[in-house]
Amino acid sequence: MxxxxxxxxxxxxxxxxxxxxxxxxxxxxxxxxxxxxxxxxxxxxxxxxxxxxxxxxxxxxxxxxxxxxxxxxxxxxxxxxxxxxxxxxxxxxxxxxxxxxxxKPSSQMLKEVTISDVLPVKIKEDTVEFNAAAYKVRDGAPIEDVIKKVPGADVDANGNVTFQGKSVTKVRVNGKDFFGGDLKTATQNLPADAVQNVQFVNDYGDQANLTGIKTGEPETVLNINIKASRNHGIFGQVSAGGGQDAIPQVDGTKDAARYIAQGNMFNFDGNRQIAILANYNNTNTNLFNFGGPGGGGGRGGAGGPPGSGNSTNGITTARSIGVNYRDNWSKKLTVYGSYSFTDNTVNTISSTIQKNYGLSGTNATSSTNNEIDKKINQRFTFNMEYRPDTLNYFKISPSYSFAGVHSTQAETFNQTIADTTALAYTTNVISRSSSPNYGINVLYNHRFNNHGRNFSINVGVGRSTTDQYQNPDNIYSKITSAPNTPADQFITTNANTDTVGTFVSYIEPIGKKSYFEVNYNYKHSYTTSNKVTDTLSDSGQLNEYALLSNDYNYTFVTNRFGLNYRFVEKKYNYVLGVTAQPSVLDGSSPNISPTHKTSFNFSPNAHFIYNFSRTQSFSANFSGSSVMPSYTQLQPVPDLSNALYPVIGNPNLNPQYNNTLSLRYNHFNFESGNVFFSNLSFIQADNYIASNTIYYPDNYTPNTHLSKTTGTSYANANGYYSTSAFFVFAKPWEKRKYNLFLVGNYSYSNNISYITDIAPVTFAENTEKNVAKTLTASQGIRFRLDITDVIDAEANTTYSINSSQNSIPQAGVLDNYRSWVVGLNGKNYLFKDWTYSYDYSKTFYYNYPGAKNPNVFNTYLERRFLKGNMATLRFSVLDVFNQNTGYSSTQTGSYTSTTNYNRLGRYYLLTFTYRFSKMAGKAPERGPGRGFGPPGGGPGGPPPGGGPD
CATH class of the missing domain: 2.60.40.10 (Immunoglobulins)
Known part of the structure; x- marks a missing residue:
């Protein structure tokens, strides 16, 4: 027992x-x-x-x-x-x-449930999405402050954004273009607390979003989705400030007053969205960008310190206003568009040293330039998306833009050969130009009842016009022989480019998961340019100077045929196809015989995506595309607007054809929070359009206007290729309170150019091909400390090298250019309502001639007050050490050039900002045709079911 x-x-x-x-x-x-x-x-x-x-x-x-x-x-x-x-x-x-x-899916935003952490990253086929709530910023901060924190994104001193090493070219809000895609209108004006998430999208265009057939290289688009709780009401802010220069500016102004006034207002009511932006300042704060990728120069906006645009070359007085509108006019019709206007005056002072490398010797030029540009820019965009039923979709997009510039310029040149001044002159130029551009694009898509059968057609027409007048008044001195150009030239240019194009696609399903597509792309471009140069006779009469006048017209026509096969699985899909593209280039001018160039290019194209999960994906893309020579590269008459560096085009150029391979891999680890993004690209070019640098001797009798000049012409060449790689690794701790970033950018190119020396007496030409093997590498380390309402700071350092070896020894020593940047920026939050901000950087240049090593330090102290912290008073000091300088350097196989620019120096600014917000909290009662959220299928806005599943 x-x-x-x-x-x-x-x-x-x-x-x-x-x-x-x-x-x-x-x-x-x-x-x-x-x-x-x-x-x-x-x-x-x-x-x-x-x-x-x-x-x-x-x-x-x-x-x-x-x-x-x-x-x-x-x-x-x-x-x-x-x-x-x-x-x-x-x-x-x-x-x-x-x-x-x-x-089960939530029918409304979670209010009662407190979530200790949120999913910060989602990775989809062509989209990386970041939850704004995962990246804490101060109340009232712009969404730009969130973007600065996300892995793989970089925001430079001018507010331009790159993601995974590629420039962001366009911005959308709730899937629709915002202010014509002008990046910083959204990133620097939308408050972060109104944003649900930001998405970086590899966008292949509206037609690809409809059909699912993705070919060619995508552009990187930023889409910002607004919170449902902020999609009904009015919010915005106004700012006004004044200050004083601490020292005389480079342009000679002393004790100049600095001022800024800006505001934004957003009225969101579900699908109806109205945004108004305005800006008036002389602190280099540009509201819009006209002509550059993704956004304009200068900083400012909702949360950035107004007037902090002292990283922009020159000194700008900016006046801007714009409005963006979006609404559903009915259940079937969605409209959105914008109008932007700027009136800017820019004073830029620069000095340039250029050393030219010839086969038998070198020459150097130095120049100084003082230029005042008065710029008027307008841009109008409008889009109408019409869905009469579930099978048909129309998108009509008219557009108009205008750029007008009135410039005065005073420039001095000095050319030395063997340490002896060969030519020196001054130029006073008055020029005016206006460039209206307008066009319309129509997209139609029809989805047949049969699963996946689809027809799509896109037609676009447009005209760009340039009318320009230029009066360069040249005054020569220290001349070893007679001037090579008339002292007074009056140049009038009228140019027009008319384009028409269409893209047709038909998709036929051949199984439950596979589709066959046939497409055709036609483009016709016709350019006319009439350039008349008049000179001033001794009696004061204007006479046309035929040798410097030109009437050149050319037509470029491409026909592109494509066959593609698409296969779709749950975790992966791919497109395999072939492309054939014949092209014709015809040119004519009274001064030369007509030219007729034909070419035929054939290449495969492929697009592959494998989705391991919502946090891990791999994609590969291969495509071919034709690059048309520009007017400057084609027109055959010497352009002597710059008397020392004439440009002579080559009308016998063939189009360049690029073959591009790109690979991307994205991974986010839930358990550790680690993020790894990478991409690799390779470009190989047939008929690469290479520059030909030509050194003309003194008394060049075939064309005396070219005597003692360094001319540029162009020729086709084979052998060009380039490759680039990017990666970012982010390691967070303690729910992203601490973050370590490793960022690498690397590229290698096998660049082709020509150098031609012409003998002094016989004028015999000696041309040699130069191959420049160039390696650039940049490795950066960033450490972020982010404790809510305590500190938000980052220490960073980046080391870069630029090494180039030329096959022609005389082409200069371009090896071992290096730079090292260290920086510290952040905000310390004191006594609940005080903020101290600092932004410091130190740059070290090695082997860059003429470069300084500036310390740039911007700082401000801010106090917020009133109910809900609606008001802010900020005292800023910009460029504390007064060492802010603009510097650029260019190295090629035929020359090296360095330029220093004036920038806005040290000044003080006191700014008052008032934020306002009146939110409905929920969607009010509405009539028919009004709903919540963006119509369509997300970024790009294709209709539901527009393409094969």
Whole structure:
């Protein structure tokens, strides 16, 4: 009997030991369609404790060593209703595998549930999405401050954004173009607390979004989605400030007053969105960009310090206003568009030193330039998307832009050969130009009843016009021989380019998962340019100077035929195809015989995407494209607007054809929070349009206007290729309070150019091909410290090299150019309502001639007050050390050039900002045709079901 009791006691002790050891609890989280939900927060709650974890890339979670037999699980995921489950287990120590926990989509924003952390990154086929709530910023800060924190994104001193090493070219709000895609209208004016998430999209165009057939190289587009709670109401801010220069500016002005006034207002009511922006300042703060990728120069806006645009060359007085509008006029018709206007005056003072390398020697030029440009720019864009039914889709997009410039310029040149001044002169130029451009684009898509059958056509027409007048008044001195150009030239140029193009695509399903596409692309471009040069006779009469006048017209026509096969699986899809492109280039001028050039290019194209999960993807893209020579590269008459550097085009050029391969890999790890983004690209060019630098001797009798000049012409060449790579690795700790970033940018190019020396007496030409093998590498390290309402700071350093070796030894020594930048920027939050901001950088240049090593330090102290911190008073000091300088350097196989520019020096600014907000909290009652959220299918706005699934 004793043995029996001992045996029972042993079993009880053993069971108690097992119970104390605990068991592993496994589970998965899915939606109602059984798709797993990575990044969901799962909390295990017992009577005495609670622990949390996040689901992995497969939606799975694990709790190790659970001792309690009864506990609760609370599961939360963004966009889904939270779930609480009560779990009761037996006393076994075996691992437990729970049934999948299913979450239902949320019908409204979660208000009562507090989530300790959010999923910061989602990776889709062509989109990387960042949850704005995961990157904390101060109340009232612009969304630009969030973008600065996301892995893979970089915001430069002028507010231009790159992602994974590529420039962001366009911005959208809720999937629709915002202010014509002008980047900083959104990033520097939309408050971060109004934004749900930001998405970086590899966009292949509207037609690709409709059909699913993606070919060619995409552009990088930023899409900003507004919170539902901020999509009904009015919000915005106004700022006004004044200050004083601390020192005389480079342009000679002393004790100049600095001022800034700007404001923005957003009126959102679901699909109806109105935004108004305005700006008036003399602190280099540009509101819009006309002509550059993604955004304009200068900084400022909602949360950046007004007037901090002292990283822009020159000194600008800017006057800008713009309005953006979007609405659903009915259930079937969506409209959106914008109008932007600027009136800017820019004073730029620069000095340039250029050393030219010839086959038999070198020459050098130095120049100084003082230029005042008065610029008027306008831009109007409008889009109408019409969906008469579920099968048909129309998009009509008219556009208009205007650029007008009135310039006065005073420039001095000095040319030296063998340390002897060969030519020196001054030029006073008055020029005026106006360039209206207008066009319309029409897109139609029809989806047949049969699954995946699709027809699409895109037609566009446009005209760009340039009318220009230029009066260069040249005054020569220290001349070793007679001037090579008339002293007074009056140049009038009238140019027009008319384009018409169409792209047609038809898709036929050949299985449940495969599709066949045939497409055709036609483009016709006709350019006319009439340049008349008049000179001033001794009697004061203007006479046409035929040798410097030109009437050149050319037509470029391409026909592109494509066949593509697309296969779609749940985790991957791909497109395989071939492209054939014949092209014709015809040129004519009274001064030369007509030219007729034909070419034919054939290349495969491929697009492949593999989605490992919502946090990991790989893509590959290969495509071919034709590059048309520009007017400057084609026109055959010497352009002597710059008497020392004439340009002579080559009308016999063939179009260049580029073959491009790009690879991308993105990965976000839920457990560690680590982020790794990378891309690699390779470009190879046939008939590469290479520059030919020509050194003309003194008394060049075939054309005396070219004597003692360094001319530029162009020729086709083979052998060009380039490759580039980018990566970023981000390591966070403590829910992104601490972040370490490693960022690398690398490129290598095999560049082709020509150098031609002409003998002094015989004028025999000696031309040699130069191959410049250039390596550029940039490695950066950033460490961020982000403690909400305490500190938001970053220390960074970047080391860069630029090394080039030329096949022609005389082409200059271009090796071992290096730079090192160290910086510290951030904001310290003091006494709840005070903010101290600092932005310091130190640049070290090595082997860059004429470069300084500036310390640039901008700082401000800010106090917020009134109810809800609606008002802010800020005192700023810009360029504390007064070392802000503009510098650029160019190295090629035929010359090196360095330029220093004036910039806005040290000044003080006191600014008052008032923010206002009146939100409805929910969608008010509305009539037919009004709904919530962007219509269509997200960025790019294709209609639902517009392409094959």
């Amino acid at each position: 004793k043995l029996f009791y001992l045996f029972i006691a042993a079993l009880l002790i053993s069971a108690n030991i097992h119970a104390q050891t605990g068991r592993d609890v496994h589970g998965t989280v899915t939606d109602s369609t059984k798709v797993t939900l990575p990044g969901s927060i799962v909390r295990l709650i017992t009577a005495t404790d609670s622990i949390s974890t996040a689901t992995d890339a497969k939606g799975a979670f694990l709790f190790k060593g659970v001792k309690a037999a009864q506990f609760s699980l609370v599961v939360q995921s963004i966009g889904f209703e939270p779930v609480r489950k009560r779990i009761a287990l037996n006393n076994s120590n075996e691992p437990v595998f729970l049934r999948p926990i299913i979450l």
